[in-house]
Amino acid sequence: MTSSATPKAVSRLVEAFSRLPGIGPKTASRLTYYLLRSGQEDARILGEALLDLHLNTVLCSVCCNISEEDPCAVCADPARDRTTICVVEQPLDVLAIENTGRYKGQYHVLHGHISPMERIGPDELHMRELVQRVGREVVEIIVATNPTLEGDATAMYLSRLLEPTGVAVTRLALGLPRGGDLEYADRVTLAEALAGRRKMD
């Protein structure tokens, strides 16, 4: 939301904010005017952090995650289990799994999923690096791509790609989300939960 009376510095920032996903023109103006009100310090901190972002990050040459150093903290940590690699689509997925506190193995970040619509094939993803990592040590590869069409296609492709290596390839369980309401679960999720039912102990 800008008009001809809007200063250029303001409409430029509104525009730049609007390019971010999930931020429409109204939110973009609200953020911009918030920063105008809150003083120069907040805008400076955010601005400098943005300019630093790409300068101070690299891709880990082992797991392809975004990192400060190469290899990344997870790959360099001798305490982590080297027999398991969890394959995810995005760096944020690594954070989500780390936050469960239940996984102590390695990661591999594909940076996307197979999507013919978006013209993303296996060559656009970091799959070759994954195959190269599968040595004698690795026993299991957990494919934790998203439970979507593209995630499934990627998982399927990976499982075939890894078949010759003999490593066990697993996939995250599908089912009802904890705390969810059966009544409100969608048909597909409920069908998956039924198909994946497990004996109670």
Place this chain on the structure above:
Amino acid sequence: MTSSATPKAVSRLVEAFSRLPGIGPKTASRLTYYLLRSGQEDARILGEALLDLHLNTVLCSVCCNISEEDPCAVCADPARDRTTICVVEQPLDVLAIENTGRYKGQYHVLHGHISPMERIGPDELHMRELVQRVGREVVEIIVATNPTLEGDATAMYLSRLLEPTGVAVTRLALGLPRGGDLEYADRVTLAEALAGRRKMD
């Protein structure tokens, strides 16, 4: 959402985004990783726009709106009606009224509202500048502060402050929002709409 394995440049930007209103830690990470993916250009444009924001804006010395030049485009425009001043709380309110296309007068931006809770009194707002503007030309002052307790208190204060000048002080109409559903209107709004009912022509 960051962990010890997160690069500092990433967690710094996540933190800086989280300081913005309405952006929680999850959205902040999503934006940050989006910018990591989308390449250096987007981050640079946004970063530079942020650093420029305060450097290339001033307060208009007439209406106190945020502007590129002093006086601002509205105050400098000879085509605009100088008999009416619309008083608003924030610069974004000017944009909202400009976007109606129904107002051709002047503005005055208070940069806030009277709020004893937040220790904002008349002296913290640009009220003195408003009183100084009320000369022979000005016929009406439209108080367009928000329809909230604080906006009402500010309007009340302004109306008393301007009483000696003899200028007409008006306030925006209260009532049902266009397109709204009477059934879902809150009690207070409905009461205001009733009290403000107008004869149909």
